Amino acid sequence: MTSELDIFVGNTTLIDEDVYRLWLDGYSVTDAVALRVRSGILEQTGATAAVLQSDTMDHYRTFHMLERLLHAPPKLLHQLIFQIPPSRQALLIERYYAFDEAFVREVLGKKLSKGTKKDLDDISTKTGITLKSCRRQFDNFKRVFKVVEEMRGSLVDNIQQHFLLSDRLARDYAAIVFFANNRFETGKKKLQYLSFGDFAFCAELMIQNWTLGAVDSQMDDMDMDLDKEFLQDLKELKVLVADKDLLDLHKSLVCTALRGKLGVFSEMEANFKNLSRGLVNVAAKLTHNKDVRDLFVDLVEKFVEPCRSDHWPLSDVRFFLNQYSVSVHSLDGFRHQALWDRYMGTLRGCLLRLYHD
């Protein structure tokens, strides 16, 4: 006696959260059944393995049919085939678009192309996430990217509108899309200590302040691309380190203000010019795409690492960066105050977030 056909269709589509998770994690039916057995469900319910097998198959089939709709979540809301309560729909979507930290760190800033997709095998082996799950996550990134790529308006809003994600998840996707678009390098060894959250935080600040959308809300691609004009203008900041008088004055202003307030004052004083040169040079280089990509490498190299080697506490870093930014306003010979604020305001936020072990 073999089962040829075995289905269960409810007027309200049954969604088992545990099975959904197993499916999303890319387990085969056999593996999923084994995992469920291990969870002790048979003992709890008195069911047999055959029942579990049939149940799992059913759910997998349902998810497989739902997957097409999940690719365009508004369709899931409007479709008539599956009657699913709204709360469940939200859960389905949110879980489907959720991603693994380990995975996203691997692909963050990479081009979402076929080439990268080929590397998923390696990523799967490295992270222990099933290839199927890697593919889903990668395809999600790519799909969101494609849809919002050329859209006007806020990136987060667009993502939320077209994929019906929660605010939190939509912001994460905005960061992923932003990173993929600008191809920021995040995979270098010295950046390994950074979490996805750190990058997402920086992405949000950059989107808010450094993109076209920050100045003009009616442009295509406004939140995806950095404001080219702004990057061009950043060259003007070079004067802060190129002009020796200005640099000295800046240093003395910062030192005067921070004397006695900083635990690492002497180190700061000794390193001021190096640090300042580092930060300003990063700005000046951003006209080149290559240097934009290396932004985070540069920031870590030029600022985070020197400070860390001198054991600056985070509070001192904050004091320093605040004073460093503010003091520029007192430099009479410096004319690009607004530009400086737009640059430094964001950079300060990023640096503080990046500054940890």
Next chain:
Amino acid sequence: MPGKLKVKIVAGRHLPVMDRASDLTDAFVEVKFGNTTFKTDVYLKSLNPQWNSEWFKFEVDDEDLQDEPLQITVLDHDTYSANDAIGKVYIDIDPLLYSEAATVISGWFPIYDTIHGIRGEINVVVKVDLFNDLNRFRQSSCGVKFFCTTSIPKCYRAVIIHGFVEELVVNEDPEYQWIDRIRTPRASNEARQRLISLMSGELQRKIGLKVLEMRGNAVVGYLQCFDLEGESGLVVRAIGTACTLDKLSSPAAFLPACNSPSKEMKEIPFNEDPNPNTHSSGPSTPLKNQTYSFSPSKSYSRQSSSSDTDLSLTPKTGMGSGSAGKEGGPFKALLRQQTQSALEQREFPFFTLTAFPPGFLVHVGGVVSARSVKLLDRIHNPDEPETRDAWWAEIRQEIKSHAKALGCHAVVGYSESTSICEEVCILSASGTAAVLNPRFLQDGTVEGCLEQRLEENLPTRCGFCHIPYDELNMPFPAHLTYCYNCRKQKVPDVLFTTIDLPTDATVIGKGCLIQARLCRLKKKAQAEANATAISNLLPFMEYEVHTQLMNKLKLKGMNALFGLRIQITVGENMLMGLASATGVYLAALPTPGGIQIAGKTPNDGSYEQHISHMQKKINDTIAKNKELYEINPPEISEEIIGSPIPEPRQRSRLLRSQSESSDEVTELDLSHGKKDAFVLEIDDTDAMEDVHSLLTDVPPPSGFYSCNTEIMPGINNWTSEIQMFTSVRVIRLSSLNLTNQALNKNFNDLCENLLKSLYFKLRSMIPCCLCHVNFTVSLPEDELIQVTVTAVAITFDKNQALQTTKTPVEKSLQRASTDNEELLQFPLELCSDSFPSHPFPPAKEHLESASSNSGIPAAQRATSVDYSSFADRCSSWIELIKLKAQTIRRGSIKTTVTVEKASPVGDGNFRNRSAPPCANSTVGVVKMTPLSFIPGAKITKYLGIINMFFIRETTSLREEGGVSGFLHAFIAEVFAMVRAHVAALGGNAVVSYIMKQCVFMENPNKNQAQCLINVSGDAVVFVRESDLEVVSSQQPTTNCQSSCTESEVTT
């Protein structure tokens, strides 16, 4: 020109990409009704076209309105080649043809293609303007309401229950026409869908005409079925119960409504009197719309009947409501003679209803059934379906005679079914023989005193259990006792019925689903030989199915079965029998005896030991079941009851081989006291198997109950969460050395595993009950067994169950004040007007005497006991309903039994656990249930019948996920299409939903599969009782609003 159909195509969405180059579609729509076709403009390059068309107007006969479906085809325009069809929508416009239902159909419909399934959706608005029809020879029956529900629909009151209506139409199956060889599968499927749609429209119209002839205005318990007879054609047949229904306008109108119907009723004979020949009384359309709340102008225009409004406005004739029959009687008798003469041969006292108003059922005799094996031959002339008609007439006649043999004049819970394999067809009919309230069925002129006397006896809750037949002249050996409730009348020790448990019946404990499953191998044979082989097997199967049911019932410690449905399925090389019923313990019937096992070889020690071991196991099971189902009948001591009267012991034919009830029962079987036990004699391995199989049925996990009736006896606090589902399983038998036992085991496992799976899947709903569990078995191929289950899981409140002592009584009182008043008044009406439906005049006397319980002139009945004498037919059930009694107890002292009224709806204080937050949803939720009600809600409007037929075919089975993927998707699509139609009618639920057919064929080698599904139900609007309380004063407005929001939401 009696009607104008108006259609507007608004928009489409989610269309498939038809042009690969642009990834877009140039869609347009063809709207077809009858032979007229309109087209919209082509909406270029869009997957979400906005046609916003003009109103397409079709001027058509109302006959066509009833028969034809509206056909909407979405196509992709192609400049160079033929336009590609994207898909179709068929809309049945019948619900628009009567006033109380929907006024507009508007909403998103899934665009369906028989090869690709659902491909996007289309927004359509449909309206109908009906004109007055003064044509006296009209062929249409617009305005007759149809209900699948097998009880009086919730917001109606039955004025008159006229009786049985049936019709069948036949045609050639397009799939088997020569043209099918040259056309595409899609064209063939569509031809079939369209034909069946047409045929069911025609059928419904014809049934409607019969109803009008009987002067009814509705069909309740409408059951339509298809017989796919392959080469020999396609039969669409339907049965139902004609009624005159009266809409209850609002709760406040209950009291006035109580009086008016009786007057109303009296007007009918009065009005008709000068012109008793209804056939020629053209203009006075008998269609009666008695909803007084309707403004006259409205009902006038809608009802297409001028006499209607006149009727309700004419001054009352002045007859007192109490003396209804006295004056009306002679007229009616006259009327009956005249109107019935033509129909006499075709009329049957059958009712497809399974639930009745209190007091309607007087006695229940037992299950009557008849089967007949027929050889199919080509239907030569579709216009003359006489052969099929004759077949059914024959079977119905037999049912009628069986009922008569049981001393009953009517059959309730009646249904018909077929099973077809190649050219052999088994026709089955079954029902419950019953005596209906004499007040309903006798003329008022006859003996008012008899009526009076009977009335005294009737109100008891045990009345329906009392035997209708004469105990001195029983149609079969039965063991009778005095009723455990009233102690006055005799009752059998077991009762089998096909109806739902009467609401006023006293039940102890809870009920449970009981199934008997059986397979029998059969040699492959052709034509005659095959039919003969099947005919020979049938009686044995019936017998064994019955034995199994009886054993299982006893094992559960129960004494009655309700909702019994036995299905015999014929396959190439086997026959399958599946009986499902809900077992209960009726307080009025005696406690069932245990099951006793007797060995054949008493000398063998180890064997003896084995037997006693088994015996112990059985006893344990019974004890366990009693506990599980909370069966603790009050103990009645011997003294009170009085000493038993010794009866000549009769041999029960239920037992395997000959075995006798043993007198030593008491020693072994303590739990069952001095009651006689049921003896199972183990004389061979076969019998051993049977005993084993008895014990293999696993009870549902705790927190779960199941039944196949509408409501679960013993549970009355439903909460609002419901989940309707369909589950299908197909197993392939290993073809090697199949034996009956192996087959039985496979089949048993299949059913048991299926149930286990259901319990597991629905575990999150615990505590819950699976209601209306409906199993269907089919044998699509040699080694394949397919089981389809449709049921609904309903949650209930366990905590509330514990404190039932007070609330249910209050509830039932509340309900009584509404429900009973809704229903109680119609007995009087029925007695006069349902009479015409009664076919044979002599039966009148017979009925009277039968219902008076004793001294029945048995002669006439004896003559009709000729069942089981047909060669090609299996014997009736009544023969098998054997009652085993050793003693009859006589006593006069009534025992008090706590009455737990089963109220299906968790009135007022149900816990709204799962109120779906659907506010922000874009698609309105449509509930589906096989039950006639929705827990925790009140049905405020019936929008019309849903009757849909779909075919789905694939040539890429593997790509669609194999057979499971294919069927899973198809069933989901069918649900979606049903929901969309209901939503478009402005409804939010389907009640009495049933999947009547699910025919699945596969050919994995060719990567092909095909499936046909037929579903039906009643589209309704319901309002949550919690919402209702808030705005109870303005109920009509609420309805309107709720339906409005519903349709808004769906657009």
